[in-house]
Amino acid sequence: MKRLYPYLTGGITEDWTDYLLAYQEAGADAIEIGLPFSDPMLDGTTIQRASDRSLRRGTTVDTILADLAAVRDRISVPLFAMTYANLVFRDGPAVFCRRLAEAGVSGLIVPDVPVDEADGLSAAAEAAGVDLVLLAAPVTPPERLAEIAARSRGFVYAVSVLGTTGERDELAGTAAPLAARIKAVTDLPVLIGFGISGPEQATAAARAGDGVVVASALMRRVLDGATPGELLDDVAALRAAVDQADQEVPADHAHAEVSGDRG
């Protein structure tokens, strides 16, 4: 079954964990939680705004983890934290990963720690029982891609496009070929993220990979004041779109289509 991993900036509103519960109810397979950083180098304007708003509310890693602990018994889907290196290294990766695990967060994505810089963090995550998810990009050369796939845990994050996070009119042409390249070298699920802006792109991306991460399109709605109930509808629509990729397209066909794109 194709997967749907929606994203939420932690601490974006006082009742931000209600959005988590809504995501879960709408059929999220896992949820990615952004731990906001002052200088989010890989994020476009929507996630930047969400990070700024959350930080201005006084959000810290501690407040997010405490809020999560409070709803922990109501959350059954896996939680992945997404943040930047400086927050991870602030008290050392071992302490950071242990705190994640204690709050019930089972995975970690750090876009500015590429595989070459990941040794210490990898070991710390493994010791804490946290999956360190590595990212692959359209420009990643084959040997490097194999190393990323071998060292990633939980899933491999396929960055669909050369660019920052943010909504785009259509799924980048680089997404499907990248997903196919990763799937050729790993049995881990391949999740496609960056620029998945609505149900149509979610269906297309889910065809190419094992599922999708959707961030900016949801955070724009949250920033505009949409309620958890409204986000439940949005995520449910994405859920239907992702499921459609499962129902409509047999795996072989998807593969053939992807291979065609590569040539």
Place this chain on the structure above:
Amino acid sequence: MTVLESMAPPTGGRFGDFGGRYVPESLVPACAALETAFREAWADATFHERLAELRSVYAGRPTALTPATTLSADLGITLMLKREDLAHTGSHKINNVLGQALLAQRMGKTRLIAETGAGQHGVATATAAALFGMRATIYMGERDMARQRLNVFRMELLGAEVIPVTAGSRTLKDATNEAMRGWVAAVEEAHFCLGSTAGPHPYPWLVRQFQRVIGEEARAQAPVHPDVVVACVGGGSNAAGTFAGFADTRARLVGVEAAGGAAMTHGRPGVVHGYRSMLLQDEQGQILEAESISAGLDYPGIGPEHAHLGATGRAEYVTVTDDEAVAALGRLARAEGIICALESAHAVAWVLRAAGTPELPAGSTVLLTLSGRGDKDMATLAGVTE
């Protein structure tokens, strides 16, 4: 690690505990390709000939080493000024940019992307782009655009596109984030012409190599080896280039930070903009906004080589306030007839303050790099003195 080793090409992009390549996967192949291209170019006599020619017939090098006779007499020291203010475009930034533009051309890139604080690096990049027939996109904080309007005008006159950055403190820190985002989106055709000894490997090393001409010229020009070598430090490129010429001498190396942007003095180790170094940050690890009258020093980080030189004790880092820098700029102007940049005035201010004290005893011979000229700061100074 000895000093000489610390000046050699870093292994794994590290200067001791600092440096590295903390960038999104999308940028790793570009950084690796740049490192390869730089290593090849640096070993290629033709590249060095071309660079030497550009420095000489285009940038006006070597720049003078001027004895500061009046100040020397007043302070009881021997003060020599390495005059990067006389280089084309008005600062040392041109040294790095000409080298990187040659590299970009070698790599088949058609566009330069750069961040700028005071605008000096932006002007230098726009200049090189015009010279090499490339497009230039310069990211500059909105606040810096307002206080360095003259440089914005110069960049646009040179044909560059200046993109205002409205995030965060609207200064160099945010311009650097935005330039890196721009690079991610254009990584195949654009070269990121980073302006300081900061950022992911190979930039801190590559930029220092292109700037070491400052220190090497100064060493050859100085009648005696100086006791003290001093330069201002934001990201740290003019200081790194100056220090490189004297690292194997007995000279004390002194980097002068702006009090409001003193990463070495008030920072802690951390990662931002692709490298690990000393950073101004809060208890949570959020990067703090620097606050300096000098746009070029208004930055919460410092190059990783400086963090290493500081950690090993080979260089020392001190701070100077806005007021001291403004006063020093005026005193240098009246004493020597040189209006330097506010950034460079920080180095002057430390010498004025320390001369005759145990920090800088009378009789010392001091070599100070004036990183740039002050024309760009006249509006700021007019505001201060009104």
